[in-house]
Amino acid sequence: MPAALLPADDHVHSEFSWDTGPHASMRDACARAVELGVPAVAFTEHVDFTRWSPGDVPLVHDQRPRDPGWYQPVDVQAYLESIEACRDEFRGLTVRAGIETGEPHLFAGSVERVLAQGPFERVLGSLHSVVRHDELVGVGRVLRAEHPHEVVREYFGELLEMVRGSAVFExxxxCDFPRRYWPDKRNLYRENDFEDEYRAVFAALAASDRVLEVNTASPLASVRLVRWWRESGGRRVSFGSDAHVPWNVGQHFAQARDVVEAAGFRAGRDPGDFFRV
Known part of the structure; x- marks a missing residue:
């Protein structure tokens, strides 16, 4: 298979994300993309907040939204300088600047202040947490302590609020982040159990003419799931490795491309663009 047929990787993390370790490297991630024949990469660094700021929608006034833990802000100036250095070195690779913003419907003001600092070409919206005791708590932690089906349905409800409540992300x-942490090994996560919830989120996303990501760090989406997106009015699909180390750039992309094509989406004229109906 010609390497150029692989999709763009629109979800990559580098040393500028707070949750990457010593092996993370924007330069090495670019080199890996070139090696695989991935035509474009977007470095969508984590943008998460541990304090409420003007323009946000606090859960409780005058309290922090979550334990600061390891969360760190992105050094935007250094990040953009690294983007330019990679563009200079890897001339045949499209290198895009971006962010992955967590819970953007709650942090509208904070996100806008980050976006104002530079030209970000890919903006991802993510939900990583649910509310417990007036604080945002990672959904994986909640899944281990509570009934998983109920937690996932709660998650989808909040995801729908995020899609409806924030226009900042493309x-x-x-979309089904909790499946990574599904705790019941005897009864595996089943997409059919949550079809109504998926379709509600997809319909809201499609109505705003936005893009669904197939994330290959999660268990791969099925053809059925991507068809639900198309049946809900979805017109575009993005691919994201969610790589936090260079060797995971473009992971499982050939298989993911086959899944997306089987659901009726095709690559555009620009190999670095989204797949479309």
């Missing part, structure tokens, strides 16, 4: 990342 691409919805890992």
């Amino acid at each position: 691409v919805l990342a890992h």
Whole structure:
């Protein structure tokens, strides 16, 4: 298979994301993309907040939204300088600047202030947490302590609120993020159990003419799931490895491309663009 047929990787993290380790490298991620024949990469660094700011929608006034933990802000100036250095070195690779913003419907003011600092070409919206005791708590932690089906339905309800309540992001990342942390090994996560919830989120996303991501760090989406997106009015699909180390750039992309094509989407004229109906 010609390498150029692989999709763009629109969800990559580098040393500028707070949750990457010593092996993360924007330059090495670009080199890996070139090696695989991935035509474009977007470095969508984590943008998460641990304090409420003007323009946000706080859960409780005068309290932090979550434990600061390891969360760190992005050094935007250094990040953009690294983007330019990679563009200079890897002339045949499209290198895009971007962010992955967590819970953007709650942090509208904070996100807008980050976006004002530079030209970000890919903006992903993500939901990583649910509310517990007036604080945002990682959904994986909640899944381990509570009934998983109820937690996932709650998650989809909040995801629908995020889609309806924030227009700042173009691409919805890992729409079923909790499946990564599904705790019941005897009864595996089943998309059919949550069809109504998926379709509600997809319909809202499609109505705003935005893009659904197929995230290959999660268990791969099925053809059925991507068809639900198309049947809900979805017109475009993005691919994201969610790589936090260079060797995961473009992981499982050939298989993911086959899934998306089987659901009726095709690559555009620009190999670095979204797949479309």
